[in-house]
Amino acid sequence: MDQHTQLPRVGMIGGGQLARMTHQAAIALGQSLRVLAVAETDGAALVAADVHIGDHTDLDALRTFAKDCDVVTFDHEHVPGDHIRALAADGVNVQPSAEALRFAQDKHAMREKLTELGAPVPRWAPVASLADIEAFGTPCVLKAATGGYDGKGVWIIDTPAEAADVLASGVRLIAEEKVDLARELAAVVARSPYGQVAAWPVVETVQDGGICVEVIAPAPGLAEAKATEAQELAIRLAGELGVTGVLAVELFETRDGRLLVNELAMRPHNSGHWTIEGSRTSQFEQHLRAVLDYPLGATELAAPVVVMANVLGGEPGGMRLDERLHHLYAADPAVKVHLYGKAVRPGRKIGHVTALGADLAETRARAARAATWLRDGHGSIGS
Numbered sequence: 131m132d133q134h135t136q137l138p139r140v141g142m143i144g145g146g147q148l149a150r151m152t153h154q155a156a157i158a159l160g161q162s163l164r165v166l167a168v169a170e171t172d173g174a175a176l177v178a179a180d181v182h183i184g185d186h187t188d189l190d191a192l193r194t195f196a197k198d199c200d201v202v203t204f205d206h207e208h209v210p211g212d213h214i215r216a217l218a219a220d221g222v223n224v225q226p227s228a229e230a231l232r233f234a235q236d237k238h239a240m241r242e243k244l245t246e247l248g249a250p251v252p253r254w255a256p257v258a259s260l261a262d263i264e265a266f267g268t269p270c271v272l273k274a275a276t277g278g279y280d281g282k283g284v285w286i287i288d289t290p291a292e293a294a295d296v297l298a299s300g301v302r303l304i305a306e307e308k309v310d311l312a313r314e315l316a317a318v319v320a321r322s323p324y325g326q327v328a329a330w331p332v333v334e335t336v337q338d339g340g341i342c343v344e345v346i347a348p349a350p351g352l353a354e355a356k357a358t359e360a361q362e363l364a365i366r367l368a369g370e371l372g373v374t375g376v377l378a379v380e381l382f383e384t385r386d387g388r389l390l391v392n393e394l395a396m397r398p399h400n401s402g403h404w405t406i407e408g409s410r411t412s413q414f415e416q417h418l419r420a421v422l423d424y425p426l427g428a429t430e431l432a433a434p435v436v437v438m439a440n441v442l443g444g445e446p447g448g449m450r451l452d453e454r455l456h457h458l459y460a461a462d463p464a465v466k467v468h469l470y471g472k473a474v475r476p477g478r479k480i481g482h483v484t485a486l487g488a489d490l491a492e493t494r495a496r497a498a499r500a501a502t503w504l505r506d507g508h509g510s511i512g513s
Contacts, residue, residue: 137161138422141195143186144205145172147470147479148398148414151406152205153178155414166195173471174205189213196222203375203421204397207235208277225323225374225421226396233371234396238275238304247370249363250390252382253307259297263290266305275302284340309390315349315381316401317364320416320426323374328416328426329361330409335380335401341479342400344497347408347436350490360389367394376417378402400440400479405429407466407484408436433486435493439501441467441481443474448507458500461511465500 137160142149145167153163153174166182167175175181184191186209193216196202201223214228233240241254255266256275263270268290274283283301286308287293296303314337319329332352336344349357364379371377371394378399380392402413411419411427419426449457451474455467462485469481483500487493503511 138200139164139198140418140422141166141199141202142174142205143192143195143202143209145169145174145181146205147173147472148205149174150177150470151403151412151468152398152414152417155412155418158415159418161418164195164199166191171471171473176471187213189216192217193220196220199223201225201421203417204231206397207231207395211235227372227374230372230374231396234394236276237273237278237393238302240394241304243371244367244391247367249367250388252309252390252392255305257293257297257303257305260290260293263287263293263297263305267307269308271306271308272296272303273306275304282340309382310385312383312385313349314392315352315360315383315389316345316399317360317379317381318376318399318402318405318413319361319364319368319379320376320413320420321365321368321373322420322426323423325369326426327365327368328411328429329365330402330405330413330429331431332357332360333401333404339477341440341442341477343440343442343501344494345401345404345438346490346494347404347431347438356383356387356389363389363391367391375420376402376413403468403482404436404438404484406468408432408438408486434488435490436484436486437493437497438482438484439497440479441469441483441501441504443472443476443478443480444505444507445476451504451507454504454507457511458503462496462500465496467500467504 141164143166145165149165150173156163162179164180165174165178182195203225211228218224233243244251257263269288272285285296314335316335317332321327331348334346334349335342368377373396376398378395382390382392398413398417405412410430466484472480485493485497
């Protein structure tokens with residue numbers, strides 16, 4: 131048996147951009163990631179050599195996919211917990227486990243567990259009726275307990291009557307206080323089955339319409355003590371919840387200086403895309419190292435300031451995407467572009483750009499200009 135065939139095989143359930151970028155990281159480790167994609171046109175399926183087509187809710191498809199994999203992991207949280215437990219019962223090494231992943235899949239379970247652990251969270255309660263919402267108080271934020279992402283499954287409610295349609299939908303809900311928000315942060319860490327942990331610098335995430343449009347590393351103006359608090363919280367939660375792989379802890383920073391846990395993700399996350407060029411070890415390589423139980427990589431910044439901007443699909447018209455890239459690279463040869471192989475639709479994430487620099491304002495401007503140019507494809511890309 132040659133050396134290549136002796137390498138552990140990693141399978142990732144899900145064929146989106148996270149699997150696509152994890153596959154790129156796997157190449158340097160001598161691997162071609164095995165990917166379970168819904169369709170041959172999924173972003174990762176377009177580039178990986180070992181692709182299975184199947185539904186992540188089909189246990190038979192999962193079992194066929196997992197055969198001969200040394201470890202199976204995820205690029206999303208939508209695999210049913212019972213299926214994950216069935217794979218584990220079959221002897222499949224699944225990282226993270228169903229028990230850990232539950233707290234990223236179910237916001238009610240997450241809030242209960244975080245409250246039990248004494249982690250700082252917004253005031254919250256499960257709600258199922260107008261009376262429940264009246265008792266909780268408005269204004270508040272209603273969240274679908276499962277299935278929400280990118281602003282979907284979240285409703286800002288100013289009066290109880292505004293919740294009537296959401297309640298009538300039958301969606302299982304929790305209510306949270308509408309916090310006095312200064313900004314949003316993210317603490318991204320990784321943990322191996324051995325228990326080794328590594329943390330990246332805390333970042334600021336900028337949202338627009340529920341979609342993350344910009345990530346700034348390190349978070350500007352964040353006191354060292356507060357950054358350490360966020361990192362230590364994320365590391366503690368990774369251990370308490372039994373997370374393996376990457377854990378992103380999305381945080382609210384309130385105007386009175388508190389940090390509150392907003393969401394958890396147990397996989398590579400949009401708030402860590404900057405690490406591909408901006409850190410000594412990307413979150414994608416780190417996730418692979420972690421689930422394989424390899425020693426984790428260094429997480430220092432590669433530049434004083436790193437800014438990632440998401441590229442959203444724009445309106446039809448303008449230059450072809452390859453022409454836009456041509457002009458962008460001519461104007462800013464140092465900017466890095468990652469495109470996900472997705473069909474373009476207005477507002478859909480189709481890629482991201484990363485700029486490194488020494489000046490915060492200049493680096494933000496470069497990233498924003500590049501992302502806007504790739505979205506619109508008209509006007510001037512000049513500074």
